[in-house]
Amino acid sequence: MHGGLSLTMGNLYGQMRASSSLVNRLNQKLRAVVNPSPWLSQSRSFTTTEGHRPTMIHKRSLDILHDPWFNKGTAFTMTERDRLDLRGLLPPNVMSTEQQIERFMADLKRYEVEARDGPSDPYAVAKWRILNRLHDRNETMYYKVLIANIEEYAPVIYTPTVGLVCQNYGGLFRRPRGMYFSGEDRGEMMSMVYNWPADEVDMIVVTDGSRILGLGDLGVQGIGIAIGKLDLYVAAAGINPQRVLPVMIDVGTNNEKLLKDPLYLGLQRHRFYGEEYLGVIDEFMEAVFTRWPHVIVQFEDFQSKWAFKLLQRYRARYRMFNDDVQGTAGVAIAGLLGAVRAQGRAMIDFPKQKIVVAGAGSAGIGVLNAARKTMARMLGNNESALESALRQFWVVDANGLITDERKNVDPDALPFARKIEEIHRQGLKEGASLVQVVKQIKPDVLLGLSAVGGLFSKEVLEALKGSTSTRPAIFAMSNPTKNAECTPHEAFSIVGDNVVFASGSPFKDVNLGNGRIGHCNQGNNMYLFPGIGLGTLLSGSRIISDGMLQAAAECLAAYMSEEDVLNGVIYPSISSIRDITKQVAAAVIKEAIEEDLAEGYREMDARQLRKLSQVEIVEYVKNSMWSPEYPTLVYKQD
Numbered sequence: 001m002h003g004g005l006s007l008t009m010g011n012l013y014g015q016m017r018a019s020s021s022l023v024n025r026l027n028q029k030l031r032a033v034v035n036p037s038p039w040l041s042q043s044r045s046f047t048t049t050e051g052h053r054p055t056m057i058h059k060r061s062l063d064i065l066h067d068p069w070f071n072k073g074t075a076f077t078m079t080e081r082d083r084l085d086l087r088g089l090l091p092p093n094v095m096s097t098e099q100q101i102e103r104f105m106a107d108l109k110r111y112e113v114e115a116r117d118g119p120s121d122p123y124a125v126a127k128w129r130i131l132n133r134l135h136d137r138n139e140t141m142y143y144k145v146l147i148a149n150i151e152e153y154a155p156v157i158y159t160p161t162v163g164l165v166c167q168n169y170g171g172l173f174r175r176p177r178g179m180y181f182s183g184e185d186r187g188e189m190m191s192m193v194y195n196w197p198a199d200e201v202d203m204i205v206v207t208d209g210s211r212i213l214g215l216g217d218l219g220v221q222g223i224g225i226a227i228g229k230l231d232l233y234v235a236a237a238g239i240n241p242q243r244v245l246p247v248m249i250d251v252g253t254n255n256e257k258l259l260k261d262p263l264y265l266g267l268q269r270h271r272f273y274g275e276e277y278l279g280v281i282d283e284f285m286e287a288v289f290t291r292w293p294h295v296i297v298q299f300e301d302f303q304s305k306w307a308f309k310l311l312q313r314y315r316a317r318y319r320m321f322n323d324d325v326q327g328t329a330g331v332a333i334a335g336l337l338g339a340v341r342a343q344g345r346a347m348i349d350f351p352k353q354k355i356v357v358a359g360a361g362s363a364g365i366g367v368l369n370a371a372r373k374t375m376a377r378m379l380g381n382n383e384s385a386l387e388s389a390l391r392q393f394w395v396v397d398a399n400g401l402i403t404d405e406r407k408n409v410d411p412d413a414l415p416f417a418r419k420i421e422e423i424h425r426q427g428l429k430e431g432a433s434l435v436q437v438v439k440q441i442k443p444d445v446l447l448g449l450s451a452v453g454g455l456f457s458k459e460v461l462e463a464l465k466g467s468t469s470t471r472p473a474i475f476a477m478s479n480p481t482k483n484a485e486c487t488p489h490e491a492f493s494i495v496g497d498n499v500v501f502a503s504g505s506p507f508k509d510v511n512l513g514n515g516r517i518g519h520c521n522q523g524n525n526m527y528l529f530p531g532i533g534l535g536t537l538l539s540g541s542r543i544i545s546d547g548m549l550q551a552a553a554e555c556l557a558a559y560m561s562e563e564d565v566l567n568g569v570i571y572p573s574i575s576s577i578r579d580i581t582k583q584v585a586a587a588v589i590k591e592a593i594e595e596d597l598a599e600g601y602r603e604m605d606a607r608q609l610r611k612l613s614q615v616e617i618v619e620y621v622k623n624s625m626w627s628p629e630y631p632t633l634v635y636k637q638d
């Protein structure tokens with residue numbers, strides 16, 4: 001790999017006899033590591049053609065990958081990975097040098113063609129690359145730039161651009177970030193977790209790449225979403241970047257294109273399923289919680305079938321949550337309550353809202369469950385309230401309206417299957433189309449988590465004009481931009497100037513003429529997950545309870561003033577995300593204390609935590625948040 005640049009030990013000592021000043025210099029080098037300087041590499045007398053004898057190296061693990069002289073990237077063989085503590089620090093597929101060059105060249109050539117992310121910003125990927133290079137070079141500066149310009153760069157490091165980055169990760173991959181646990185690592189995870197250099201890790205975001213945003217199965221390339229989410233943990237929640245760990249669990253892919261791509265970086269086999277799949281995830285959880293017992297694990301972008309199962313499997317045992325199910329639910333609840341207030345009504349009127357949801361996957365069902373519970377609490381918090389809340393929802397998936405006549409309804413969606421007699425009375429039937437449902441129900445809210453761009457077609461939006469609400473709300477929450485169910489321009493121009501609009505990825509506000517603005521809110525779980533993680537960390541709660549999640553959602557809902565919501569502004573600006581996160585974290589801590597879950601964090605033990613006033617909790621959160629400032633460095637010998 002290093003060809004003429006590498007030095008074998010025999011060759012090195014032979015050359016050392018030739019020059020005593022060089023000997024001194026080389027001795028110096030050898031004390032630390034056999035790591036030839038650029039000067040040496042250019043010296044013709046040191047060029048070797050041997051290349052078969054080993055190069056001695058006094059480095060291990062990430063230090064090798066970050067050393068341009070020794071790094072071979074994806075070309076490290078499995079035995080080398082084991083010998084040098086590299087297992088898990090690289091994607092699992094071992095590449096030849098030729099393949100590496102081919103991948104690099106392919107990326108270089110398609111640069112101009114694929115650096116496009118719809119009409120929003122043709123240079124988004126180019127910006128991502130520049131930011132990524134800074135991230136690799138200087139973390140402090142990277143986060144300084146990100147925090148100071150969060151509104152401008154969140155869409156680059158997060159949705160929508162991160163989606164495009166994941167799709168092209170094979171080409172964009174340069175220096176590894178995070179860990180890769182693969183199905184081939186079974187039996188090894190407990191030891192390989194020690195290959196990560198940090199003794200303390202606060203936050204892990206893990207994905208298996210099976211449903212990245214609305215882009216489907218991207219296999220090992222999904223690591224980009226874990227990196228993007230953790231960037232927000234640092235920028236918004238002030239989690240120390242040395243204590244975050246993005247993780248990809250590579251259990252194969254069912255993406256046929258990737259399976260056939262010789263340059264794909266992940267395991268080239270179909271996904272594990274059943275007990276085999278669970279075995280891999282179990283082993284991963286055990287390994288990370290053994291090494292870092294206080295870590296919080298955020299599950300991200302797992303396909304629905306596993307999202308719910310894994311949540312149920314682990315939530316009582318580990319400090320974990322599923323962002324797509326639980327984070328999204330909280331953000332949607334805050335927005336739905338905002339939409340009620342935007343109609344000039346009190347929040348307590350929420351149980352009267354008629355809500356049509358398109359999409360019954362991890363995100364849609366998460367939102368439905370949370371909305372049902374919120375309504376039930378307002379209606380008396382008992383079984384009959386939970387039952388009657390169900391009447392407010394109509395759920396449409398890829399096969400149309402879900403009723404109890406449907407065969408093989410997903411168990412998580414089953415409670416929301418409408419009774420067929422009731423549906424007939426409403427002029428509908430099993431499998432009715434979205435447009436038929438909107439026409440007949442005349443809902444207050446139309447919420448999309450379908451991953452189908454343009455699903456809220458002209459016809460659907462025309463139908464929504466018949467809404468019985470004084471101010472219908474449209475949540476086109478699917479990501480990235482091209483998957484949004486409609487654009488704000490379509491919503492305002494077809495349904496009317498009065499609608500409340502939110503989308504998962506950012507759009508610009510719409511000029512309605514005569515100085516009026518149609519506000520485009522960003523309804524994205526980024527407003528909650530950083531605060532849920534930070535609040536859990538600082539409370540020392542062993543689990544993340546429903547109450548803590550509810551407190552986070554209520555805090556976000558309360559963040560907006562009456563004036564804001566009446567103007568159709570139901571979510572805050574991302575420029576205040578650090579402040580929002582601080583408040584959300586404080587609400588989570590308060591709830592953990594009330595539920596007697598808080599065990600404290602570092603010097604702040606449980607007893608002291610319980611004594612804090614509301615103001616003091618906020619202060620505690622603020623003082624615990626990391627800020628990007630250069631520390632003074634002093635050398636200390638081991």
Ligand SMILES: NC(=O)C1=CN([C@@H]2O[C@H](COP(=O)(O)OP(=O)(O)OC[C@H]3O[C@@H](n4cnc5c(N)ncnc54)[C@H](O)[C@@H]3O)[C@@H](O)[C@H]2O)C=CC1
Pocket residue numbers: 211212213214215303304323324328331358359360361362363364396397398399434449450451452455477478479480483503504505523524525526
């Ligand atoms: N804004 C936010 O904060 C978040 C947005 N999302 C987005 O939500 C979307 C869905 O995510 P998951 O629920 O995990 O995906 P999923 O794949 O599990 O679910 C998609 C659902 O949409 C349904 N669907 C497909 N075609 C449809 C059609 N023509 N009409 C109605 N329904 C249709 C499917 O039957 C399925 O129930 C993704 O685009 C994701 O990016 C997810 C989490 C958070």
Ligand SMILES: CC(=O)C(=O)O
Pocket residue numbers: 159212213214301323324478479504524525526
């Ligand atoms: C925002 C997010 O988590 C998603 O689209 O999956």
Ligand SMILES: [Mg+2]
Pocket residue numbers: 213300301323324
């Ligand atoms: Mg997600």
